[in-house]
Amino acid sequence: MNKKSKRDNPLYAAGLVGALGVEVVVCIFLGYWIGSFAGNRLGGQKEWMVGGILVGLAVGILSAILIVKKVMEETDG
Numbered sequence: 001m002n003k004k005s006k007r008d009n010p011l012y013a014a015g016l017v018g019a020l021g022v023e024v025v026v027c028i029f030l031g032y033w034i035g036s037f038a039g040n041r042l043g044g045q046k047e048w049m050v051g052g053i054l055v056g057l058a059v060g061i062l063s064a065i066l067i068v069k070k071v072m073e074e075t076d077g
Contacts, residue, residue, distance in 0.1 A: 016071065020067065023067070024057070024060035026060070027057070027063065028056040028057050028060055029056070030056055031052035031053050031054070031055050032052050032056065033052070034056075035049040035052020035055075036049050036052070038052070
């Protein structure tokens with residue numbers, strides 16, 4: 001008999017996608033905030049903000065990839 005997993009639920013997938021989106025947005029916001037703070041302290045505020053946003057985007061995407069990889073490994077087991 002085939003037992004259904006909670007991962008087969010479409011709401012689980014929707015929740016995962018929503019959580020990934022929120023995570024990327026939070027990382028971008030934190031990058032903006034840290035870049036703005038560094039720009040106020042060190043000068044060149046726009047450059048630091050843009051750098052912070054780009055680093056936040058990269059960290060958010062990397063984190064999302066790692067979470068999806070972990071979820072996919074758990075479903076294989």
